[in-house]
Amino acid sequence: RINSAKDDAAGLQIAVRLQAQTRGMGVAMQNTQNASSMLQTADGAFNEVTSVLYRMKDLATQAADGSSNDEDKKAMQAEYDALGKELANIMTNTSYGGAKLIGETGSKLAAAVTFQIGASASETMTFNVSTELTRVHTDLKAASSAFTTPGATAPGTDLTANANDMIAKLETALASVGTMRSAIGAGENRLGHVYNNLGNMSMNTADAEGRIMDADMAAESAKMSS
Numbered sequence: 212r213i214n215s216a217k218d219d220a221a222g223l224q225i226a227v228r229l230q231a232q233t234r235g236m237g238v239a240m241q242n243t244q245n246a247s248s249m250l251q252t253a254d255g256a257f258n259e260v261t262s263v264l265y266r267m268k269d270l271a272t273q274a275a276d277g278s279s280n281d282e283d284k285k286a287m288q289a290e291y292d293a294l295g296k297e298l299a300n301i302m303t304n305t306s307y308g309g310a311k312l313i314g315e316t317g318s319k320l321a322a323a324v325t326f327q328i329g330a331s332a333s334e335t336m337t338f339n340v341s342t343e344l345t346r347v348h349t350d351l352k353a354a355s356s357a358f359t360t361p362g363a364t365a366p367g368t369d370l371t372a373n374a375n376d377m378i379a380k381l382e383t384a385l386a387s388v389g390t391m392r393s394a395i396g397a398g399e400n401r402l403g404h405v406y407n408n409l410g411n412m413s414m415n416t417a418d419a420e421g422r423i424m425d426a427d428m429a430a431e432s433a434k435m436s437s
Contacts, residue, residue, distance in 0.1 A: 343387070
């Protein structure tokens with residue numbers, strides 16, 4: 212119906228504004244999917260951290276028992292150290308799009324992240340789990356000497372010195388990781404709702420644009436026939 216500004220100057224102006232909004236929302240929908248993928252990557256890493264901590268807690272509980280002799284504890288400590296080093300590897304090297312994700316400093320989630328979730332400048336979502344991430348790193352350091360110095364070759368003394376103390380520290384670490392994962396899950400859920408709402412708005416905005424710009428084919432066909 213509108214092929215140039217002279218066909219309907221006012222209608223064209225409205226349609227251009229609607230089209231800009233529709234395109235912006237399309238990109239914002241991609242943004243929300245990318246943001247969700249980033250958070251899912253972080254959650255997957257913390258899921259693995261949780262599994263490692265479970266095993267470390269099993270070892271600490273076993274080593275704390277009086278039936279374990281010194282040789283048993285040394286063997287458990289060797290595995291405990293290996294797990295601590297893997298925790299350091301996960302926390303240091305997990306990345307998304309080439310950027311470190313959950314490191315203590317300089318990573319994506321070490322500071323607030325702003326997601327563009329709409330077509331206008333004001334439509335943003337701030338996601339901040341820096342406090343939770345700092346707490347995770349602090350508790351992991353307390354739970355494993357190998358996490359603090361992953362390159363150390365000498366065995367640690369976490370289990371051989373006082374395994375019973377490590378049980379409580381591991382419980383604290385598990386709790387902080389759980390809090391972190393809960394915050395990430397809340398962010399993922401919000402992004403899911405943002406995506407659905409953007410899809411609804413985009414569809415209806417495109418319909419409105421079509422009603423202004425597009426020809427009524429039935430009416431035009433009838434005109435041509437007459």
